[in-house]
Amino acid sequence: MKKVIILGSNGQLGQTVKRFTDIEPGEFQFFSRKELDITDKKSLIGVFKDSGFDYCINCAAYTNVEGAETHTEDAFSINAEGAKNIAEVCNIYQVKLIHISTDYVFDGNKEKPYTTAETTNPINQYGKSKLQGELYIKAQLNAYYIIRTSWLYSLHGKNFLKTIIGKIESGASLNITTEENGTPTSCIDLAAFILHIIKTDSVPYGIYNFSAKGSTTWYGFAKEIVKNLSPENSSMITPTDSFKTVAKRPKFSVLNLDKTEEFYKELNTWQESVRLMVSSYKSQIS
Numbered sequence: 001m002k003k004v005i006i007l008g009s010n011g012q013l014g015q016t017v018k019r020f021t022d023i024e025p026g027e028f029q030f031f032s033r034k035e036l037d038i039t040d041k042k043s044l045i046g047v048f049k050d051s052g053f054d055y056c057i058n059c060a061a062y063t064n065v066e067g068a069e070t071h072t073e074d075a076f077s078i079n080a081e082g083a084k085n086i087a088e089v090c091n092i093y094q095v096k097l098i099h100i101s102t103d104y105v106f107d108g109n110k111e112k113p114y115t116t117a118e119t120t121n122p123i124n125q126y127g128k129s130k131l132q133g134e135l136y137i138k139a140q141l142n143a144y145y146i147i148r149t150s151w152l153y154s155l156h157g158k159n160f161l162k163t164i165i166g167k168i169e170s171g172a173s174l175n176i177t178t179e180e181n182g183t184p185t186s187c188i189d190l191a192a193f194i195l196h197i198i199k200t201d202s203v204p205y206g207i208y209n210f211s212a213k214g215s216t217t218w219y220g221f222a223k224e225i226v227k228n229l230s231p232e233n234s235s236m237i238t239p240t241d242s243f244k245t246v247a248k249r250p251k252f253s254v255l256n257l258d259k260t261e262e263f264y265k266e267l268n269t270w271q272e273s274v275r276l277m278v279s280s281y282k283s284q285i286s
């Protein structure tokens with residue numbers, strides 16, 4: 001039976017992983033930011049020492065893309081130095097690290113999905129801090145999985161799907177951008193892939209892309225949410241090509257899934273995963 005530590009367990013991915021582990025065999029120990037701060041290496045050592053963990057899942061991150069432009073030190077302290085601390089501690093105690101990274105390590109100037117071998121060139125502080133975290137991990141460890149994912153959503157915490165549902169239910173009309181192309185990814189799908197890595201214990205170490213199949217814009221994503229939630233409200237969503245943000249965003253950040261599909265056959269289309277998530281939301285409120 002594997003012994004697994006999960007960091008950042010109160011985030012949307014952390015909470016989703018927690019739900020899965022209720023039904024998976026293994027010993028899972030969850031730590032929220034309050035319980036274990038990844039910027040505090042001494043505390044990490046205190047928890048890892050003598051623990052016998054086989055895997056560490058790092059769901060902890062500074063994820064406010066807009067905030068990272070002004071709170072750049074915080075973003076680097078958590079996404080870069082925090083990741084470095086975890087890698088160092090995993091190295092000392094021989095723990096395999098599963099770390100989550102982002103499509104925002106790319107500049108978005110391509111028009112074909114990014115493979116894991118593609119050159120990185122982040123264009124905002126969040127992406128830069130996440131890339132620095134990746135580099136620290138690679139420098140420190142052989143036994144790592146860096147999973148780059150995109151546009152995460154769930155029924156936990158803050159995310160685009162929950163924002164759209166909230167706005168539509170309050171009767172607000174919305175202008176949503178068509179400027180960016182990417183792939184919405186359900187935390188449930190990503191959590192299943194993470195647990196597949198642990199269960200099989202045979203996926204080769206390295207960088208993986210993980211998203212649903214296909215791609216869309218934020219406008220397309222919003223339309224799909226409303227189509228499943230309350231199709232009669234579809235006209236409340238209108239497209240716009242100008243949406244002002246503080247942080248620059250890659251115009252195209254679709255991830256190539258070929259390498260992941262060699263080891264994992266369960267990828268959904270993004271539309272199917274949105275349908276399942278909205279249906280789960282509806283059954284929760286009914």
Ligand SMILES: NC(=O)c1ccc[n+]([C@@H]2O[C@H](COP(=O)([O-])OP(=O)(O)OC[C@H]3O[C@@H](n4cnc5c(N)ncnc54)[C@H](OP(=O)(O)O)[C@@H]3O)[C@@H](O)[C@H]2O)c1
Nearest residue numbers: 008010011012013033037038060061063100102149151152
């Ligand atoms: N959200 C997306 O669209 C997206 C897209 C691509 C990649 N990712 C990556 O996917 C991963 C999971 O993201 P998510 O959406 O689940 O993020 P999230 O909901 O913002 O959760 C992040 C968690 O990390 C915790 N945290 C922050 N600083 C910490 C620290 N110093 N020590 C310990 N915990 C700390 C936060 O705690 P507090 O709540 O107390 O601050 C929060 O619970 C992250 O690595 C993120 O970069 C996310």
